[in-house]
Amino acid sequence: MNRKRASIEIEGIVQGVGFRPFVYRLAGRFGLCGWVRNTGRGVQIEAEGAGEDLDAFCQALKIEAPPLAVISAFRVVPAIPQGGEGFTIEQSAKVKSGGQVSPDCEVCDDCLAEMSDPANRRYRYPFINCTNCGPRYSIITGIPYDRPATTMASFPMCPECLAEYHDPLNRRFHAQPNACPVCGPQLALLDAAGEPVAGDPLDETLAALAAGKIVAVKGVGGYHLAVDAANEEAMARLRQRKKRDEKPFALLVADLEAVQRLVHCSELEGRLLTGVERPIVLMRKREGNPVSPLVAPSNGWLGIMLPGNPLQHLLIQGAGGPLVMTSGNLTDEPIAHLDTDALERLGGIADLFLTHNREIHTRTDDSVLRLSLGEPLFFRRSRGFVPRSVALQQAEASVLAVGAELKGTICLTRDGRGFLSQHIGDLKNAATLQSLEETVQHLGRLLEVTPEVVVHDLHPDYLSTGFAEGLNLPRIGVQHHHAHLASCMAENHLEGELIGVILDGTGYGEDGAIWGGEFLLGGYERFERRGHFKYLRLPGGDAAVKEPFRMALSVLYDCYGAALFDRMPAHLPELGAMERSLFLKMLERGVNSPVTSSCGRLFDAVAALIGVRNRISYEGQAAIELEALAETSAPVKGYPFQVAGVEGHHLDFAPMIRALCEDLAAGRDRAELARAFHRTVAEAVVEVCSRIRRESCRDRVVLSGGVFQNRLLTEETATLLNQAGFTTYCHRLVPPNDGGLALGQAAIAARRWRPDPPEAA
Known part of the structure; x- marks a missing residue:
């Protein structure tokens, strides 16, 4: 033989x-x-x-x-x-x-069938799993992946589970989280003070939800806050307690049939919903859907997810209708995952806590997707997708990238691959910074990576920059928008130099200004700023981000100077003589009014001008609602704009603002105004790219930055670029927003980093 x-x-x-x-x-x-x-x-x-x-x-x-x-x-x-x-x-x-390491994944059909069978020993057991499903990344404490290196180590298997574990013909053969009601984790229901509630925890939870109570539910990656989505009073109470006035909540829905009653769900969106990753998918609302308008006020979309773990299946089956299932945290804080922390931070929000005694080692928030250009586009890449890696063209060094400030993630490289972490949150407080530190340690331990160099944003005041400075490692600072360009290049496996259109809200520029409407020419090693949106004043600095009417005043001043108040639409806030004088001084003299090229702030200005939003309660709200309004209009022609400048192409939208104000005064439909604005930005992008192509002979374009979460703008821009003979690349594996920034930082640092040669003996 x-x-x-x-x-x-x-x-x-x-x-x-x-x-x-x-x-x-x-x-x-x-x-x-x-x-x-x-x-x-x-x-x-x-x-x-x-x-x-x-x-x-x-x-x-x-x-x-x-x-x-x-x-x-x-x-x-x-x-x-x-x-x-x-x-x-x-x-x-x-x-x-x-x-x-495998991401956490949805419970499989075999386990669901057992959980639904009254004759099965795991009937209604909310921690059922096998080798084909269940928690992974969130419970792993080290490698290799064996039960002692998970949070299941404290649950010795009973004889029946142990027999399954050792039976090669059983699908639980060497399933590390294997458990049953005899030997595994158990549910408990606590009141807001942390005291046990009598009765069956699951049954009592369902009764509480039906009565309009808010329940903090411990899942796979952290706590959610659950409430009956059709209960108006309960929804109002949740918003008031969570201090989240208008930002949309996600919905947990039983199955695709129930989804179709709430939203318009395409075949691809259905496939995304039913995938083992179980992300939240944003889909367009159906008129007359049964959920409370308070779920997603002033928003034409709903974020929907199907149950992703056994407990969620049991809850949604018993509830009989959609449940709000939103992250268990306070504004700007990371999701709660430790029991004591959840009781402390969520005690003022939740009436009850449905918890269990299986520890969550690594918090992982839900992933969020929508369709754009017929393909999935990440808003947030987290549970279900992390820590899947992204192949890098060249990445010999071990790099730690720590992102920027908003939508924090970190990236570690090893063996030519970039490992992006789960969504950490906005790095604006000590709690989120601590979560970043824990993530760096945990992911490094799992991957057995000791970074040779750390890379960070150029902004000196970001907490992530301070964290990088505190490490005993060589540091590389990378300009914010260059990292966006490299992020899109890396996930599309692009080399060489190309044009990067980077549109976002805020990024620290090399000239000290706030960038955000950028046209770059370059690659991983270098970039040139070949063009940008014309600088405008930010009256009041950060206050202008939270109050878009301030940006409306800024663009009106840019067009009409001191006569701007004569051009103010009636729906802008009424300003007294003293306020007008103060704003005019800000705009004329630059007092507490730094300059910005931000595309995000231009969206804010137009949203306020046409009466969409004067003040916001969450990041990007004005732009989101402006897009939603624009989508209700048929396609229209764009407005005029100008491209000027000797050193680079300065994109001036003053002609558009003047024309828009005339249309507004003439009573033109607001949806048409919003649609014309989107078209104008898309046409302006193509014009500047065409000028750069004539100078550089580059015809590849990457689109990155948080503004490209806007489906309408992205599709119109990409379509026009392709029609103009460009080859256009967008994000698909990581978010275009700052959640994908660490990948770009890592890709750049991997090219730049050259360790010092050893000293001669």
Whole structure:
């Protein structure tokens, strides 16, 4: 017999996904002997048998891998046959350079069927799982991925669970979170003071929700705040207690049939909803849907998710209708995941706490997506997708990137791949900074990465910059919009130099100004600022971000000077003589009025001018509502604009503002005004890109920055660019907002970093 032996090393997401039992069964099918074990990098296999069987085994490893597995490297090295019988799963080996950990994923159909079967010993058990589903990233404390390195270590398996764990033909064979009601985690219901509530925790929770109570529910990655989505009074109470006046809440819905009653759900959106990642998907509201208008006021979209863990399935089945399921936190704070912390921080919001005794080691908030250009676009990349990696073209050094301020994430690189963390939050307070520090330590431990260099934003006052400065590592500062450009390049595997259109709200510019409407030419190593939106004043500084009417005054001053108050629409706030004098001094002299090229602030200005929003209660609200209004109009022609400047192309929208004010005074429909504005920005982008192409002979364009979360603007811009002969690239793997910034920082630093050569002896 032509007997062969092979040593096989597999890297990727191959731990915690049933890969070793899969290998064991596959080896039995092909009559091979040998062993399989987890290593720090992934999985190692020694297999021996007939040559044709061994070859078929290697092919089957790749094409029949478990549904949650992702193979990033597959190496086969011939070995000397040793003989022997049987195939075993050996104890995990600990080696340097960590593997890739599986994200948390939705409960599988087999487990759901068992949970719904009154005759099954796991009937209504909210912690049911197997090798094909369940918690992973949130419960892992170290690698290799074995039960002692998870928060299930404190739950010894009962004889029945242990028998499943050791049975190669059982789908719970080596399922590390395996448990049942006898030996596993248990639910508990507490009141706001932390005292136990009598009765069955699940039944009492459902009764409380039906009575309009607010319940903090401990899930896989942290606490949610749950309330009946049709209960107007309960919704108002939640908004008042959470101090979240208007920002939309996410909804937990039972199934796709129920989803269709609430929103217009396409086939692709349905596939996103039902994926194992279970993200929140933003979809257009249906008229007359049964949920309270307070779920998403002044917003044409609803954020919907399907149940992603057994407890959510039990809750939504018992509730009989949609539940608000929003992050368990206060404004600007990270989601609560520790029990004591949740009771302390959410005690003033929740009436009850549905908790359990399985520790959440790593908090992971929900991921948020919408469709743009017919493909998924991340608003927030977190649970279900983290810590999946992104391939980098060149990344030999181990880099830690710490992002900027808003929508914080970190990125670690190893072996040519970038590992983005879960969403951390806005780095504006000590709690979020602590979460960033914990994430750096935990992800570094899982990946076994010791960074050689740390990279940060140029803004000197960001907490992330201060954190980087406190590390005993060489530092690289990267300009905010350059990092956006590199982020889009990295996920699209682009090399060389190209045009970057980076539109966002705020970024520290190299000239000390606030950038945000940028046209860059460059790549990873360098960039030139070839154009930007004309600078405007920010009257009152940060106050102008929260009060868009201030930006309306700024653009009116830019057009009409001191006569701006004669051009103010009636729906702008009425200003007395003293206030007018103060604003005029700000705009004329620049007192507490820094300059900005921000596209986000231009959106704010137009939103206020046409009566959409004078003040906001959450980030981006004016732009979101302006987009929603524009989408109710048919396509219209854009307004005029100018491109001027000797050193770079300065994009001046003053002609647009004057024309818009004339249309507003003439009574033109506001939705048409909003649509014409979007069209104007798209046409202006194409004009500046065309001028840069004539100078540089570059015809590839990347679109990045938070403004490109705007579906209407993104689609119109990309369409016009493509029609003009450009090749256009957008984000798909990471968010265009600052949540994807760390990837770009890491990609740039990996090219720039060159360690000092060792000193000669």
